[in-house]
Amino acid sequence: MIDLHIHTVRSDGDFTVEEILKKAQGKNLDIISITDHNNIRAYDDLKLLDVSKLYNGNIITGTELEFVYNGRLFDMLGYGFDVEKLKETEIIKKGYEHSTIEGQTQILNFLKSVCDELGIKYDSDLKIPTPNYMANDVLIDNILEYPENKEILDKMGISDRSSFYRKHFCEVTSPFYYDQTAGKEDIFYVTSKIHEAGGKCFLAHPFVYHLDNIEEIMNIFVSYGIIDGIECFHRKHSKEQIEYLCRYCDKNNLLKSGGSDFHIESHCLGYANKGNVSIPNDLVDDWIDAFIKYNDIKRY
Secondary structure (H helix, E strand, O other): OEEEEEOOOOOOOOOOHHHHHHHHHHOOOOEEEEOOEOOOOHHHHHHOOOHHHOOOOEEOOEEEEEEEEOOEEEEEEEEOOOHHHHOOOHHHHHOOHHHOHHHHHHHHHHHHHHHHHHOOOOOOOOOOOOOOOOHHHHHHHHHOOOHHHHHHHHHHOOOOHHHHHHHHHOOOOOOOOOOOOOOOOEHHHHHHHHHHOOOEEEEOOHHHHOOOOHHHHHHHHHHHOOOOEEEEEEOOOOHHHHHHHHHHHHHOOOEEEEEOOEOOHHHOOOEEOOOOEEOOHHHHOOOHHHHHHHOOOOOO
């Protein structure tokens, strides 16, 4: 099995790089990639570890970079790039600065005000504990703990972090909407920087955006000739969606990738479809070896 979409405490994951390596070893994963949001600090952490004592599989460099299209945020997964080259881009230099405690506290206060208007309960002392915590995750984790919120949340289709983030925090029609697009780059900038650093670009989790016109959007991205592939296997993708995306990639001569989008323990490292489908090695046979064999990046 493989998992090419993993987050650590360097962005919004619950586990350190060392803990991720131990978990990957415990799951017998053959290939992994740490893909923190808008930064690659995990690869500096790897240099400080004796990786061979923690994990005996292969590691390829990865990151998940935000970009804006048509006023909406999307994510691009970059793989196999040269870390030092990508560090020179502005998007990486900024790192994860939007997750500072001060910045996230401002967002959390806005979300609290919406809860007050809707009659949703939350802890009176709720705050951002550390810089790697996102305000939307802090709020949703807390309000889900209150049974008296269930009726309101059910009506709004809010059941977990993902449904809150995609259907409300990122959705302009929701009272919880918070505009995160200011200062964000477009798809051309993001893909060009990954390619300039020697990497490949994969559109992340197409069906997670909950868009009725996602095929039309994918067709537009493909027409630009700047993406190399699509993340087909994902924790939130159904079996039917996985099969559809694999067919789409074959039809459009695109590469395939897959990952759990692991943040917390329940996300099932190495599995897609809510832990029901393992992510197979042969999914990436046509491109992964080039990065492992020729770029000499499988060991730190």
